Amino acid sequence: MDDPPLLYPDYRSTRVRAPRRERIALAPTRTELTGPVLGDGRVGALDHDLTRQHDGAPLGERIIVHGRVVEEDGRPVAGTLVEVWQCNAGGRYRHDGDRHPAPLDPNFTGLGRCVTAADGGFRFVTIKPGAYPWGNHHNAWRPAHIHFSVFGHAFTQRLVTQMYFPGDPLFSQDPIFNSVRDAGARARLVCAFDLEHTRPEWALAYRWDIVLRGRGATPPDEAHG
Amino acid sequence: MAGTTPSQTVGPFFAIALPWDDGPFVVPEGTDGAIRVHGRVLDGQGAPVPDALVETWQAGPDGRFDASFRGFGRCPTDPEGGWEIVTLKPGGVDGQAPHVAVSVFARGLLQRVVTRIYFADEPGANAADPVLAALGEAERASLVAAPGGRFDIHLQGPHETTFFAI
Numbered sequence: 364m365d366d367p368p369l370l371y372p373d374y375r376s377t378r379v380r381a382p383r384r385e386r387i388a389l390a391p392t393r394t395e396l397t398g399p400v401l402g403d404g405r406v407g408a409l410d411h412d413l414t415r416q417h418d419g420a421p422l423g424e425r426i427i428v429h430g431r432v433v434e435e436d437g438r439p440v441a442g443t444l445v446e447v448w449q450c451n452a453g454g455r456y457r458h459d460g461d462r463h464p465a466p467l468d469p470n471f472t473g474l475g476r477c478v479t480a481a482d483g484g485f486r487f488v489t490i491k492p493g494a495y496p497w498g499n500h501h502n503a504w505r506p507a508h509i510h511f512s513v514f515g516h517a518f519t520q521r522l523v524t525q526m527y528f529p530g531d532p533l534f535s536q537d538p539i540f541n542s543v544r545d546a547g548a549r550a551r552l553v554c555a556f557d558l559e560h561t562r563p564e565w566a567l568a569y570r571w572d573i574v575l576r577g578r579g580a581t582p583p584d585e586a587h588g
Numbered sequence: 589m590a591g592t593t594p595s596q597t598v599g600p601f602f603a604i605a606l607p608w609d610d611g612p613f614v615v616p617e618g619t620d621g622a623i624r625v626h627g628r629v630l631d632g633q634g635a636p637v638p639d640a641l642v643e644t645w646q647a648g649p650d651g652r653f654d655a656s657f658r659g660f661g662r663c664p665t666d667p668e669g670g671w672e673i674v675t676l677k678p679g680g681v682d683g684q685a686p687h688v689a690v691s692v693f694a695r696g697l698l699q700r701v702v703t704r705i706y707f708a709d710e711p712g713a714n715a716a717d718p719v720l721a722a723l724g725e726a727e728r729a730s731l732v733a734a735p736g737g738r739f740d741i742h743l744q745g746p747h748e749t750t751f752f753a754i
């Protein structure tokens with residue numbers, strides 16, 4: 364099983380929020396085998412570049428994050444909306460609820476969007492997010508991560524997840540990362556340093572492919588759904 | 589390629605990115621025949637969940653999924669756990685009663701939870717619905733919105749909503 368369990372007591376918030384009853388198996392019907400088409404109209408010209416959304420450049424280590432959205436069998440997922448959000452280089456989110464005493468960066472919002480290309484490809488330019496404390500347990504720190512939301516082409520494919528960076532020393536104490544019990548599945552949450560796509564004198568690059576479940580049999584008359 | 593990318597929680601700060609101005613409006617306010625589907629998201633202690641995201645997906649009034657109808661709604665919960673979607677009542681889909689598929693994301697949910705909303709004014713279609721038919725009485729009742737469209741989502745506890753594995 365690739366996905367984490369709903370109840371994972373080390374991640375404290377699951378204790379009062381995770382459903383306790385067994386979920387009921389639902390064989391996907393046309394409702395589940397179709398999904399919304401949310402494309403270009405929602406993406407502005409600079410939405411993929413989180414370093415160019417303000418007058419000045421944000422502080423931090425500029426990086427390129429790119430990869431492909433594919434299905435389990437490797438088929439590309441083209442034309443699907445990808446949304447990302449993250450904290451700034453100091454580990455602070457631009458959100459009223461974030462009480463971490465690290466500075467906000469006036470030149471960084473931390474929101475990105477793009478639509479995948481024909482080969483399922485996506486590319487963001489951003490800054491490397493910082494680690495931050497979060498109070499889940501004594502001395503709890505989140506490893507650096509970028510949040511991703513991906514639709515795919517079917518309701519069954521909808522995925523919200525987090526991308527981590529290779530070799531982060533905070534992995535061992537993070538219950539959200541470790542809620543994924545299978546080591547191979549956990550490894551799929553971690554991007555790879557990508558020297559080849561690094562832009563000399565400008566930015567490091569990381570590669571991360573997102574693998575969605577297959578979409579199953581889509582009814583032929585509404586295959587675009 | 590072996591294995592999928594696992595889910596992780598949406599966390600408490602998704603409001604930076606995921607709420608859209610038109611998110612709750614599957615159809616614009618004032619559209620002929622528009623209905624409101626709404627409720628609260630509550631945790632296992634009955635406390636409101638003020639940092640959840642409710643997403644909906646449904647057929648159009650003709651029971652079809654096509655580009656002429658967006659079909660998708662998205663609403664973050666407010667401080668009282670409240671959410672609301674403005675939409676058109678879906679038609680039946682392949683012998684199923686009219687229904688809306690729902691995903692709930694929140695801090696503390698390591699993956700989304702999925703449920704369905706059915707309509708109280710469709711007793712005949714609901715009685716014949718194959719998904720509802722497989723459920724017990726209380727589970728079935730938890731999936732039918734009250735007249736007026738009220739549908740509370742209890743993540744946990746004695747009134748826990750029926751959730752599906754898809």
